[in-house]
Amino acid sequence: MNRFHKLDKMTSTRCAVCKYFRRRCPPDCIFAPYFPHNDPQKFTCVHRFYGASNIGKMLEEMPVHLRADAVDSLYYEAKCRIQDPVYGCVGIISSLHQQIQIAQSQLAKAQAELSFLDANLAAAKPTPSHSEPLVQPNGVINHGLDDPLNTWFY
Numbered sequence: 001m002n003r004f005h006k007l008d009k010m011t012s013t014r015c016a017v018c019k020y021f022r023r024r025c026p027p028d029c030i031f032a033p034y035f036p037h038n039d040p041q042k043f044t045c046v047h048r049f050y051g052a053s054n055i056g057k058m059l060e061e062m063p064v065h066l067r068a069d070a071v072d073s074l075y076y077e078a079k080c081r082i083q084d085p086v087y088g089c090v091g092i093i094s095s096l097h098q099q100i101q102i103a104q105s106q107l108a109k110a111q112a113e114l115s116f117l118d119a120n121l122a123a124a125k126p127t128p129s130h131s132e133p134l135v136q137p138n139g140v141i142n143h144g145l146d147d148p149l150n151t152w153f154y
Helices: 002-013 016-020 040-050 052-061 064-083 089-124
Strands: none
Touching (some): 016 040, 040 064, 052 064, 064 089
């Protein structure tokens, strides 16, 4: 009974890679931080496309601070390759690029329409000449002398 308890404890602390290969997980296992025992699908997916040996070589050659991001990237690429065997994540990138181009085209079209409408609004709005006095709705004549933006007398 005690022997099985030790075996059970050993299997629960092994990383997903060591569990997959049914081997003892050494304390300095390069896979353990990136392929935890509670997520075996992550390793299985990555192993299917890259192989454990190649993954191990990549991790050993890579600086420690970049390894987690590299494993996440490999996992994402492998999942995309399973979903789309021909294009993988390149298909998603291409689709997003096309969506960006469509959005930029729509934005340019909307900006052109706004410019056109602004130009038409400016052309339709009568501008009084400086020689004619402005008549306000209450009948008072405004000569424009009180306008702080009119700098003709400075």
